Amino acid sequence: MRLTADAQGVYPIAPTPFHADGSLDLASADRLVDFYQACGATGLTVLGQLGEAAKLEHAESLAVAERMIRRGGPLPVVVGVSAPGFAAMRALTHEAMDRGAAGVMIAPPNTLRTDDQIVGYYRQAVEAIGADVPFVLQDYPLTFSVQMSPGVIRRIVTELPSCVMLKHEDWPGLEKISTLRGWEREGSLRRIAILTGNNGLFVDCEMGRGADGANTGYAFPDMLCELVQLHQAGQREQAHDLFDAHLPLLRYEQQPGIGLTVRKYLLHRRGLLGSPTLRAPAAPLTATARAEVEHLLGRLARHDERARLAPLD
Numbered sequence: 001m002r003l004t005a006d007a008q009g010v011y012p013i014a015p016t017p018f019h020a021d022g023s024l025d026l027a028s029a030d031r032l033v034d035f036y037q038a039c040g041a042t043g044l045t046v047l048g049q050l051g052e053a054a055k056l057e058h059a060e061s062l063a064v065a066e067r068m069i070r071r072g073g074p075l076p077v078v079v080g081v082s083a084p085g086f087a088a089m090r091a092l093t094h095e096a097m098d099r100g101a102a103g104v105m106i107a108p109p110n111t112l113r114t115d116d117q118i119v120g121y122y123r124q125a126v127e128a129i130g131a132d133v134p135f136v137l138q139d140y141p142l143t144f145s146v147q148m149s150p151g152v153i154r155r156i157v158t159e160l161p162s163c164v165m166l167k168h169e170d171w172p173g174l175e176k177i178s179t180l181r182g183w184e185r186e187g188s189l190r191r192i193a194i195l196t197g198n199n200g201l202f203v204d205c206e207m208g209r210g211a212d213g214a215n216t217g218y219a220f221p222d223m224l225c226e227l228v229q230l231h232q233a234g235q236r237e238q239a240h241d242l243f244d245a246h247l248p249l250l251r252y253e254q255q256p257g258i259g260l261t262v263r264k265y266l267l268h269r270r271g272l273l274g275s276p277t278l279r280a281p282a283a284p285l286t287a288t289a290r291a292e293v294e295h296l297l298g299r300l301a302r303h304d305e306r307a308r309l310a311p312l313d
Contacts, residue, residue: 003136003164008195010043011044011076012215024064042075044077045077045215048105050263053082076103078103086124105136115151118156119156134165139167139168139169142170154188157190167215168194173206180210200214223242223304230242248296252296262289269297270309
C-alpha cells in the first residue's frame with residue numbers, strides 16, 4: 001500500500017523500544033503496533049525524530065522498520081529516512097520500500113536558510129530516492145530551524161508530485177494550514193494530506209483549519225484517534241472536552257529535552273513498553289518529575305478511565 005494525498009486519521013509516531021541494556025526490544029514493538037491498530041490508528045510512522053533514529057545503526061533501523069511493517073499488515077507504515085547525506089537516505093528508503101513501507105518522511109537539515117535552498121534540497125532528495133517513492137514533507141521549524149513559508153511548501157508540492165503529505169509542526173501555524181487549504185480550494189495547489197505534530201498541542205484547532213488528522217507521538221494515541229473521529233463526525237464540543245482533559249499531560253510531555261523520557265515512561269506504565277529506556281545521550285526522569293507525571297495521570301483519570309493505571313510497586 002503506497003501513501004497517497006488522501007491519508008487521514010492518526011499516524012502515531014512510534015518510539016523505538018529498547019531493553020534496559022539498550023538493545024532493541026522487538027517484542028515491545030509488536031505490542032505497540034497491535035495497540036495502534038486496536039485503538040483505530042489509520043497509519044504509523046517509525047524512525048522519526050522521537051524514534052531515536054539518529055542513535056540507531058543502519059541494520060537496527062531496518063530491523064525496526066521491517067518488524068513494524070510486517071506486524072502492521074495492511075496498516076500503512078511511513079519510515080523516517082532523514083540523514084546527513086543522500087547515500088544513507090537512498091539506502092534506507094529502498095530497503096524500507098522493498099519491505100513494504102508505504103512511503104518515507106524527510107526532514108530538512110538545519111543548514112537551509114533561503115527558499116531556494118529548501119526547494120533545491122527536496123529536489124535533490126527526490127532525485128536520490130526516486131520520484132516513485134511517496135514522501136512526507138516534515139515542517140518543524142522549532143527543532144530544525146528551517147522556516148518553510150506556505151509559498152515554499154506550494155513550490156515543493158507543485159514541482160515534486162511524490163510529495164503527498166505535509167507533517168505540519170509549525171508553531172504558531174494555524175494560518176499556514178488555512179492558507180494552504182485556501183490555495184487548494186481556488187485551484188492553485190493540488191490536494192495533499194496535512195497531518196499535524198507538536199504532540200497534539202493544537203490539534204483541536206488544527207482540525208478546524210483543515211488538517212486531516214494527527215501525526216504525533218503522545219502516550220495516549222487512543223485519545224488522539226477518538227478526538228479526530230469526533231471532529232470528523234461534527235462533534236466539535238465533545239472533541240474539545242476530551243482535548244481539554246488531556247491538555248495538562250500533553251503540555252508536560254511536550255517539554256524540550258525530557259519529552260521523550262516522559263512519553264516512554266507513560267507507555268511503560270501503560271504496559272506497552274517493556275522498559276522506558278532511552279539510548280544515551282538521554283535526559284533522565286527525576287523522582288520529582290515522575291511524581292508530577294503521576295499527579296497529572298491521577299487528575300486525568302477523573303475524566304478519562306484510560307489514565308487510571310495500576311499503582312507502581
